[in-house]
Amino acid sequence: xxxxxxxxxxxxxxxxxxxxxxxKIFYVHVPLAIVALCGFVAGGIFGLMHLRTRDRRWxxxxxxxxxxxxxxxxxxxxxxxIWARASWGQWFVWDEPMLVVFLIVFLLYATYQPLRFxxxxxxxxxxxxxxxxxxxxxxxxxxxxxxxxxxGLTHPQAATMTTSGPASVSQTFLISLIGMALLFVTLCKxxxxxKNATFKLRALRRRLAGEDDDxxxxxxxxxxxxx
Amino acid sequence: MFLLALSGGDRYVAGxxxxxxxxxxxxxxxxxxxxxxxxxxxxxxxxxxxxxxxxTEDKQPASERAKAKKETVA
Numbered sequence: 510x511x512x513x514x515x516x517x518x519x520x521x522x523x524x525x526x527x528x529x530x531x532x533k534i535f536y537v538h539v540p541l542a543i544v545a546l547c548g549f550v551a552g553g554i555f556g557l558m559h560l561r562t563r564d565r566r567w568x569x570x571x572x573x574x575x576x577x578x579x580x581x582x583x584x585x586x587x588x589x590x591i592w593a594r595a596s597w598g599q600w601f602v603w604d605e606p607m608l609v610v611f612l613i614v615f616l617l618y619a620t621y622q623p624l625r626f627x628x629x630x631x632x633x634x635x636x637x638x639x640x641x642x643x644x645x646x647x648x649x650x651x652x653x654x655x656x657x658x659x660x661g662l663t664h665p666q667a668a669t670m671t672t673s674g675p676a677s678v679s680q681t682f683l684i685s686l687i688g689m690a691l692l693f694v695t696l697c698k699x700x701x702x703x704k705n706a707t708f709k710l711r712a713l714r715r716r717l718a719g720e721d722d723d724x725x726x727x728x729x730x731x732x733x734x735x736x
Numbered sequence: 737m738f739l740l741a742l743s744g745g746d747r748y749v750a751g752x753x754x755x756x757x758x759x760x761x762x763x764x765x766x767x768x769x770x771x772x773x774x775x776x777x778x779x780x781x782x783x784x785x786x787x788x789x790x791x792t793e794d795k796q797p798a799s800e801r802a803k804a805k806k807e808t809v810a
Contacts, residue, residue, distance in 0.1 A: 515753070530745040534752040541756070577763075584759045588752040595748035696763065703770050710777050717784055 511688035514681065522681040531595040536681060538588040540689035541581050542611070546649055548578030548693060549618060553646015556639035568635040568734045571642050573700045575621055577693060582615045606656045614652065617645055625732035635734050704733060 518536045525532035552575035559567035589608065590600045602608055624641060628634040 531748050533749045537752055537756050580759060580763055584756055587755045591748050591752045591755070595745060692760070696760075699767060703767060703774065706774050707770075710774060710781065713781055714777075717781065717788070 514685040514688040517681040534592040536685045540686040542585045544689045544693045545578045545581035549649045550646050552642045556642030559639045622732045631735040
């Protein structure tokens with residue numbers, strides 16, 4: 510899907526009359542940002558489910574979603590900086606609210622892993638992390654909603670760029686967005702499967718160690734949830 | 737080198753897309769390393785389980801037995 514999207518970006522979508530070829534960054538930067546922010550919100554929802562059900566699997570989902578969203582957010586910041594440099598001549602513009610808000614959100618979530626790692630008790634760790642995920646997850650739409658309502662038109666708006674141009678722009682953008690969302694879900698499932706396999710192996714090792722202590726591996730302190 | 741060969745805006749566009757590809761590849765590489773570790777652990781646990789099922793006189797791990805068998809054949 511993403512390959513199709515990128516092929517459309519370069520062979521189907523028209524070159525922007527105002528920004529020229531650099532507008533093509535839009536098709537990777539904006540879907541990345543939307544998926545990363547949705548991932549943060551989803552992490553909050555999973556955290557809420559964890560607090561409601563006390564099921565550790567929800568905490569695991571919340572952890573994986575936020576972890577992957579942080580990785581995508583790094584991509585957003587780098588591609589955004591490249592676009593800003595090409596378009597405005599500066600790597601980062603401090604008086605641009607959207608950029609600064611995204612940076613604040615990123616820095617907020619950058620504390621998620623250290624927070625988890627600092628709490629030794631797995632039960633407390635998952636509970637506190639869920640509270641953090643819910644609070645920060647609610648902060649994301651609130652912040653971006655406020656900026657959207659208050660700011661001028663300095664930052665290019667995804668909605669304006671896709672609806673004012675030809676249909677090929679909105680179609681390419683939509684396919685890029687769907688591709689990015691599918692990539693996010695696939696990578697989430699991949700990481701979840703890997704984590705589950707690790708925990709099952711650990712449980713198996715503990716079972717075997719029940720008869721002989723030589724096989725018991727010490728459980729290392731980790732930021733990841735313990736199932 | 738590839739980026740330097742490009743002109744003006746092309747360079748920035750290529751850079752942005754390469755950053756994205758690099759991020760995804762780096763993530764997949766880290767996950768592959770983790771997967772390899774899981775595989776090693778599975779082999780190790782299988783050997784332990786095999787050792788337990790076997791009578792007490794034969795305590796040699798499967799990998800060592802395979803190695804010994806190879807040496808005998810050679």
